[in-house]
Amino acid sequence: AQKVTQAQTEISVVEKEDVTLDCVYETRDTTYYLFWYKQPPSGELVFLIRRNSFDEQNEISGRYSWNFQKSTSSFNFTITASQVVDSAVYFCALSEARTGGGNKLTFGTGTQLKVEL
Amino acid sequence: DGGITQSPKYLFRKEGQNVTLSCEQNLNHDAMYWYRQDPGQGLRLIYYSQIVNDFQKGDIAEGYSVSREKKESFPLTVTSAQKNPTAFYLCASSIRTSGGDEQFFGPGTRLTVL
Numbered sequence: 550a551q552k553v554t555q556a557q558t559e560i561s562v563v564e565k566e567d568v569t570l571d572c573v574y575e576t577r578d579t580t581y582y583l584f585w586y587k588q589p590p591s592g593e594l595v596f597l598i599r600r601n602s603f604d605e606q607n608e609i610s611g612r613y614s615w616n617f618q619k620s621t622s623s624f625n626f627t628i629t630a631s632q633v634v635d636s637a638v639y640f641c642a643l644s645e646a647r648t649g650g651g652n653k654l655t656f657g658t659g660t661q662l663k664v665e666l
Numbered sequence: 667d668g669g670i671t672q673s674p675k676y677l678f679r680k681e682g683q684n685v686t687l688s689c690e691q692n693l694n695h696d697a698m699y700w701y702r703q704d705p706g707q708g709l710r711l712i713y714y715s716q717i718v719n720d721f722q723k724g725d726i727a728e729g730y731s732v733s734r735e736k737k738e739s740f741p742l743t744v745t746s747a748q749k750n751p752t753a754f755y756l757c758a759s760s761i762r763t764s765g766g767d768e769q770f771f772g773p774g775t776r777l778t779v780l
Contacts, residue, residue, distance in 0.1 A: 558706070582766040592754065594709075594771040601766060640708060644766065652697055652760050652767055653724065656708035 551576045553643050555657035562631050562664055570626040570660045572641030578602075580646040583617065583624045584654065588638040597639075600624065601646070631664045638662070668693045670772035672757050677777045679751075687742045687775045689757035698740035699758040699769060702726060709756060715740055744777065751779045 552575040562568045574583065585597040598608065600617050608615045612629045628635055638661050642654045670691045679685045691698065697716050701709040711724030715734040729748025734740055740759075744751045754776050758769040 592774040596768045658708045
């Protein structure tokens with residue numbers, strides 16, 4: 550069975566600080582996909598990134614960066630120079646890579662990030 | 667603009683009543699999903715559909731029912747058999763049914779059963 554663990558329930562930082570959100574996953578599949586979603590107070594989930602299990606390159610997108618390490622089954626998310634608008638709940642998710650078998654996502658419990666002035 | 671709409675945003679029902687949550691997408695996506703979110707928890711899959719007139723149970727399907735008569739629509743009925751229906755319900759869609767495609771989410775419906 551697949552499992553995603555986000556051990557950090559809530560993180561508070563002061564604006565301009567860097568912050569890393571941890572994500573550890575479990576799966577027996579050799580091919581799988583990892584995702585990060587952002588849920589602002591409005592409630593709608595916003596897609597941030599997808600990474601497949603064969604691509605361990607780190608990725609940077611503006612102030613966001615992701616560190617994927619298969620050796621530790623982790624897919625951590627770092628926000629550099631955080632801003633108040635980054636305040637949200639962030640979810641890490643895992644899906645299998647089955648053709649025609651559906652695209653079921655297994656979500657972690659989320660990390661509430663609060664960025665204060 | 668393409669996207670997913672859910673209505674209403676807030677819904678109140680008396681205990682024992684069935685209630686249907688609407689989900690419509692104009693993204694021409696094949697797959698659609700329903701998730702439930704409880705405070706402090708992640709999203710849990712209720713039902714998903716890969717094609718019209720076909721759907722599968724997710725992890726917590728008991729007390730729920732769905733239909734997929736049109737590609738654009740995937741309504742969810744919360745029946746009186748659902749023991750704890752008060753929650754935030756999110757509908758999503760993805761372009762294909764194979765793993766790896768990102769899911770696009772609607773704004774959600776917050777259901778409160780009194």
